[in-house]
Amino acid sequence: METIVLIAAFLIAIALGMRLIHLLNAQHDMRIASHHYSDALPGVGRRRRKHHRSAPTPTAPVDHTRATR
Structure with a gap:
């Protein structure tokens, strides 16, 4: 029992x-539904860079341990 x-x-x-x-x-x-969030303003947070630089290209590592004559 x-x-x-x-x-x-x-x-x-x-x-x-x-x-x-x-x-x-x-x-x-x-509570979430009662908050009315608007869309982001145009251009805010979407700035473009003045200079469109590409990433540097990787180069082969240089061997500094060998002595040059």
């Missing part, structure tokens, strides 16, 4: 926790 009561208490606690999480998620969704 005690086992059944314990299992029922666990199930009720899980159901209440699920309901609480569901209500908190719904409240959070409503």
